[in-house]
Amino acid sequence: MKKNLMILSLAAIALASCNGGFKKGDGGLLYNIHNDKSGPNIVPGDFASLNMVIKNDGDSILKSSYEAGIPQYMIVQKPERKGDVFSGILLLSEGDSATIKIPSDSLFKTMPKPPGFKSKYIIYDIKVEKVVQKGKLSDQQFQEKFMAYVNKQVEAVKNSEGGKIEKYIADNKLKTTKTATGLYYVITKPGTGPTPNAGDTVVVNYIGKFFNGKVFDTSNKAEAQKANIYNPMNPYTPIRFAVGQRNVIPGWDEGLMLLNKGAKATLIVPSSLAYGQQGNGQVIAPFTPLVFDVELVDIVHGAPAKAAPATTPAPAKK
Numbered sequence: 170m171k172k173n174l175m176i177l178s179l180a181a182i183a184l185a186s187c188n189g190g191f192k193k194g195d196g197g198l199l200y201n202i203h204n205d206k207s208g209p210n211i212v213p214g215d216f217a218s219l220n221m222v223i224k225n226d227g228d229s230i231l232k233s234s235y236e237a238g239i240p241q242y243m244i245v246q247k248p249e250r251k252g253d254v255f256s257g258i259l260l261l262s263e264g265d266s267a268t269i270k271i272p273s274d275s276l277f278k279t280m281p282k283p284p285g286f287k288s289k290y291i292i293y294d295i296k297v298e299k300v301v302q303k304g305k306l307s308d309q310q311f312q313e314k315f316m317a318y319v320n321k322q323v324e325a326v327k328n329s330e331g332g333k334i335e336k337y338i339a340d341n342k343l344k345t346t347k348t349a350t351g352l353y354y355v356i357t358k359p360g361t362g363p364t365p366n367a368g369d370t371v372v373v374n375y376i377g378k379f380f381n382g383k384v385f386d387t388s389n390k391a392e393a394q395k396a397n398i399y400n401p402m403n404p405y406t407p408i409r410f411a412v413g414q415r416n417v418i419p420g421w422d423e424g425l426m427l428l429n430k431g432a433k434a435t436l437i438v439p440s441s442l443a444y445g446q447q448g449n450g451q452v453i454a455p456f457t458p459l460v461f462d463v464e465l466v467d468i469v470h471g472a473p474a475k476a477a478p479a480t481t482p483a484p485a486k487k
Contacts, residue, residue, distance in 0.1 A: 191268075191270065194252060194256060194257065194260070195251035195252050195256055196250065196251030196252020196253070196256065196272075196275060197252050197271075197272040197275060198251075198252035198253075198256055198257055198269065198270070198271055198272075199269070199270040199290075200257050200260060200267055200268070200269045200270070201267060201268045202260070202261070202265060202266075202267040203266045203267060203268070204264065204265055204266045205265055206262055206263065206264030206265050207262070208262040208263050208264065208300075209262055209302070210259060210260065210261065210262050211245050211258055211259055211261055211262065211297070211300055212245070212259065212302075212303075213245055213246060213247040213255075213259070214244065214245065214303040215244070215245050215300055215301065215302050215303050216242070216243070216244055216245075216299075216300065216301040216303070216311070216314075216315035216318075217242075217243055217245050217258065217297060217299070217300050217301075218240045218241070218242055218297075218298040218299040218300075218318070218319075218322070219234070219240055219241050219243065219258070219295055219296065219297055219298065220234045220235060220240045220241070220295070220296040220298055221233070221234050221240075221241055221293060221294065221295050221296075222234070222235065222293070222294040223291065223292070223293055224291075224292045224293075224294070225286075225288035225290075225291065225292065226288040226289055226290055226292070227288065229397065231291075232451075236379060236381060236383055237453070237454035237457070238326060238454050238457060239322070239323070239326055239454040239455065240298050240322070242315075242319055245258060245259070250275070252271060252272070252275055253271065253275075253276070254269060254271060254293055257269035257271070257293065257295075258295070261295065261297050262297065262300065263297050263298075263299060263300040264297060265295075265296075265297045266294075266295065266296040266297070267294075267295050268292060268293070268294050268295075269292070269293040269295060270290040270291070270292050270293075271290060271291045271292075271293070272289065272290060273286070273288055273289060273290060273291050276291055299318055301314050301315040301318065323446070323455055323456070326454075326455065326456045327446070327455075327456045330439065330440060330456050330458055333380060333458060334353065334437060334439060334458050337380045337437065337458075337460075338353065338437065343355050343435070343437075345437065348423065350419070350423060350441075350442060351439045351441060351442065352420050352423050352424055352436065352437070352438060352439070352442055353436070353437035354424055354427060354434055354435065354436050354437070355434060355435045356427075356428070356432055356433070356434045357433045357434060357435060357462075358431070358432060358433035358434075358464075359429065359432055360428055360429030360430045360431035360432030360465060361429055361430060361431060362429050362430050362468075363429065363468075363470075364426055364427060364428060364429055364468075365412050365413075365425065365426055365428075365465075365468045365470070366413070366426070366470070367412065367413025367414065367422075367426070368411055368412070368413060368414060368471070369411070369412055369413075369468055369469060369470050369471060370409055370410070370411055370412075370468070370469040371409070371410065371411075371412045371425055371465060371467070371468055371469075372407045372408070372409050372465075372466040372467040372468075372469075373388070373407055373408050373409075373410075373425065373463055373464065373465060373466060374388050374389065374407045374408075374463070374464040374466055375387060375388050375408070375461055375462065375463045375464070376388075376389060376392050376461065376462045377459060377460070377461050378459070378460045378461070378462070379457070379459065379460070380458065380460065383396065384396035384398065385398065385452055385453070386398070387405075388405060388406065388407055388408055389405060390405035393405065407464075407466045407467075412425050412426055413426060418438065418442060418443050418444070419442040419443075420436060420438030420439075420442035420443055420459075420461075421436070421438075421461070421463075423442065424436040424438070424461075424463070425463065425465060428463075428465040429465070430465060430466075430467060430468050431464075431465065431466075432464070432465050433462070433463070433464045433465075434462075434463055434465075435460065435461070435462050435463075436460070436461045436463060437458065437459075437460055438458060438459045438460070438461065439458050440455070440456045440457055440458055440459075443457070443458070443459050444457065
């Protein structure tokens with residue numbers, strides 16, 4: 170009997186070793202809880218604040234809440250299928266951190282697989298920052314409780330923005346000029362001739378970056394490929410639009426009208442001149458300052474153009 174128990178124990182150790190310390194869940198899910206705090210597990214209907222990094226097998230980051238600067242807030246749902254990410258989240262409690270690996274074949278049964286994607290797993294590194302239990306709270310009580318937490322976190326991000334901008338300028342030793350609206354800019358290559366007026370058509374090359382240097386949008390094909398954001402449907406040519414007509418974010422309207430034809434500049438755009446408290450979808454979090462390296466390729470005076478394509482900085486929502 171003891172011999173059989175020993176064999177079973179050795180088999181369990183061998184299995185854990187094969188999975189790199191991961192335990193197996195439903196639907197092929199693998200999980201490894203690194204920090205296991207006391208407290209009740211998350212259940213469907215609870216509110217959770219999660220910091221999350223999503224990667225492939227090669228450790229290429231697909232998405233990171235740390236880069237966005239704000240956790241992902243969610244009302245936790247019931248798993249749609251065995252072994253999805255919610256199956257893993259329901260194994261965790263407040264304060265836990267874990268790595269969850271989901272077979273990519275099962276994930277892409279319900280959504281298109283990105284071109285060229287070959288990773289066997291989608292990997293989630295998760296840190297549970299906060300849980301608000303629904304329990305027996307009324308819907309109103311529950312919403313008030315988790316929104317109080319969210320508003321406090323968002324206010325902290327808002328209040329830290331000025332310090333982030335100052336640090337970025339200091340760290341990069343930039344000699345910036347600050348406008349009355351709070352836009353910072355550095356002309357890195359002077360142009361010639363007059364600056365554009367509101368309504369003139371401008372032709373612009375650009376690279377949009379976060380303060381950590383990650384590129385989130387660009388008109389340059391090589392930069393898009395380097396940043397792993399290349400989209401074959403994008404023509405990657407200089408964009409044309411009527412400046413000063415609110416076709417783009419306010420920081421662009423203001424910054425580009427400071428430049429001459431042929432000028433290159435770096436614009437450091439506070440969130441008040443970008444996407445403000447709403448952010449922009451899942452790409453840009455609320456109260457996120459942005460950096461744009463721009464080149465004013467051409468100015469067509471007195472010739473309004475159509476609105477800028479969707480790939481350019483769209484107007485901030487009111």
